[in-house]
Amino acid sequence: MDNKAIATVLYETADMLEIDGQDSFRIRSYRNAAQAIENHAQQIKDIISEPKQVLAIPGIGKGMLANLQELFKEGHLSAHTGLLEKYHPSMLQLLKIQGLGPKTIALIWSAYQVSDVDGVEKLAREGKIRELPRMGEKHEQKLLKAIEDYRRIGGRFLIDAAETEAAKLTEYLSQFPGFEKITPAGSLRRGRETVGDLDILVTGPGCCSATEREQAVAYVAKYPPLMDILASGDNKISFRVRTGMQIDVRLLPPESFGAAMQYFTGSKAHNVSLRQRALKMGYTLNEYSLATLEGEKPVAGRTEEEIYAKLKLDYIPPEMRENLGEIDKAEQHSLPTLIEQSDLQGDVHMHTVETDGRNTIEEMAEAAKAHGYKYMAITDHSKNLAFANGLDDKRAVEHIKRIRDTNENIDGIKIFAGIEVDILADGDLDLSDDVLAQMDLVIASVHSVFNQEPAKMTERLLKAISNPNTSIIGHPTGRIQLRRDAYQFDMHAVLAEAAKRRVAMELNSYPDRLDLNDVHLRQARQQGVKIVINTDAHHTSHVEKIRYGVLQARRAWLTKDDVLNTLSPDKFAKAMKHEWTSE
Ligand code: DGT
Ligand code: CA
Ligand code: CA
Ligand code: ZN
Numbered sequence: 001m002d003n004k005a006i007a008t009v010l011y012e013t014a015d016m017l018e019i020d021g022q023d024s025f026r027i028r029s030y031r032n033a034a035q036a037i038e039n040h041a042q043q044i045k046d047i048i049s050e051p052k053q054v055l056a057i058p059g060i061g062k063g064m065l066a067n068l069q070e071l072f073k074e075g076h077l078s079a080h081t082g083l084l085e086k087y088h089p090s091m092l093q094l095l096k097i098q099g100l101g102p103k104t105i106a107l108i109w110s111a112y113q114v115s116d117v118d119g120v121e122k123l124a125r126e127g128k129i130r131e132l133p134r135m136g137e138k139h140e141q142k143l144l145k146a147i148e149d150y151r152r153i154g155g156r157f158l159i160d161a162a163e164t165e166a167a168k169l170t171e172y173l174s175q176f177p178g179f180e181k182i183t184p185a186g187s188l189r190r191g192r193e194t195v196g197d198l199d200i201l202v203t204g205p206g207c208c209s210a211t212e213r214e215q216a217v218a219y220v221a222k223y224p225p226l227m228d229i230l231a232s233g234d235n236k237i238s239f240r241v242r243t244g245m246q247i248d249v250r251l252l253p254p255e256s257f258g259a260a261m262q263y264f265t266g267s268k269a270h271n272v273s274l275r276q277r278a279l280k281m282g283y284t285l286n287e288y289s290l291a292t293l294e295g296e297k298p299v300a301g302r303t304e305e306e307i308y309a310k311l312k313l314d315y316i317p318p319e320m321r322e323n324l325g326e327i328d329k330a331e332q333h334s335l336p337t338l339i340e341q342s343d344l345q346g347d348v349h350m351h352t353v354e355t356d357g358r359n360t361i362e363e364m365a366e367a368a369k370a371h372g373y374k375y376m377a378i379t380d381h382s383k384n385l386a387f388a389n390g391l392d393d394k395r396a397v398e399h400i401k402r403i404r405d406t407n408e409n410i411d412g413i414k415i416f417a418g419i420e421v422d423i424l425a426d427g428d429l430d431l432s433d434d435v436l437a438q439m440d441l442v443i444a445s446v447h448s449v450f451n452q453e454p455a456k457m458t459e460r461l462l463k464a465i466s467n468p469n470t471s472i473i474g475h476p477t478g479r480i481q482l483r484r485d486a487y488q489f490d491m492h493a494v495l496a497e498a499a500k501r502r503v504a505m506e507l508n509s510y511p512d513r514l515d516l517n518d519v520h521l522r523q524a525r526q527q528g529v530k531i532v533i534n535t536d537a538h539h540t541s542h543v544e545k546i547r548y549g550v551l552q553a554r555r556a557w558l559t560k561d562d563v564l565n566t567l568s569p570d571k572f573a574k575a576m577k578h579e580w581t582s583e
Contacts, residue, residue: 427463
């Protein structure tokens, strides 16, 4: 037990004593001791048999010494375990929520006997926290936000956050002399919608002599956002940064870099299949190389390409490595040609200052043009979304005119006039058919009443799809990653109707949406439904978020043909009026 672990037990005991309503002197003695031990240069475990040395640490008296002796003799502290039993171990999770202190937890406990995160979240959502003494609605909202942060930090991160973190670290590592290649592997490289921890692989010409390794690890340890080091070995250092993200950095010799890329990109399931194949062919495959079973002579390892080639497989893009049949396809030379960002000719879900966007029509169009698109669409909100200042029929018609005028006055990009119209609770669209018919394209989206019975929600979506003006269903499942689950409905029935009516499904690229997700995209393709990949941009800078959508499309094995906004402007315009033929 190191000093940090001891301090944690003491801090937790202090917090639980406070929840228990014990006197402040006793509580303070635990906190002071925890702090002193945490900052003490010498390990307590090395001096515990010398009571005088322990007592010499400021803040540690005879009582605390007895506690420490118990801790080392028994492996636990009875004051700590007793309180844990009384309040349930889940209390420790509650204490980790920023801004939820022992006093509030005590209040919640005495009123509701709830001591776990899910339970407290439920109370807050039910408006029961504001009923406690000295609490109000503001506290309740802050608490919900804190729980959200806790979940994020305790769990997975959105792909854009992971990417930003990886880019910052890569920049830092690239300044270390001798590091030549620095690449993310793991779930980030596979383009998964969320990332658990970051896996960064590093190599260079001389990588890595013992001294270079030592210097490199020391350099990584000085990374400014680094909070604590979790493990540090010969060629690996694991640490946590201030955002709560955990990062594994691995140093590799160049001749193993491809093997390590392959291994640490995963997925685990893909790797298991690949290794079985290697064994059948008389090879072993690990993070260092592909080698002969007999004599362990390496035959590949410098690049991933040579490993797949030696295994008589076409190169499998990282996004496909989930063991969903990609190895068979690679063997048969029949891997699909996945869609690429450069295949997209337009982005047709964009908001402006007219509703809840931050830029004008012109600014959004210029951003789309600078991105290299041939077309884009302005699709502001409809009136049901009151907080977004959504458009009614009259304003929508005026807005169309403005969009068309802007289109006349801009060169090099076609601006379509569209709308993101709300699908009301009964499945009706929020604007009159007459106005919707004037649009070049209509995205119909659910933005309210998410908790309908699945059958009702299915009916609602089917009705929206059956409106002849509907071109696209926007963010079809409504999920907000790490925050709100998808609303429930019969996806198969909805996709079948969309296929029949030639209504497209959106792949919304906003990182917290990514909706449809990879699984549903695959299902949509199988049912003959076309996809439109959009950003839902509310700012010119959001145009770049399209790449997160493209990654999900690739994970779903989509090709250029599956996605309507790879079409030329004319063909795309027709497709928005249901005029396309499935080949
Ligand atoms: P994450 O971090 O939860 O988002 O997902 P990954 O895929 O990044 O998983 P992680 O970080 O645990 O490991 C990175 C890769 O390393 C993983 O995709 C495959 C490889 N790997 C890890 N553990 C094993 C293992 O036990 N067996 C095999 N074959 N591969 C492993
Ligand atoms: Ca990972
Ligand atoms: Ca990892
Ligand atoms: Zn929307």
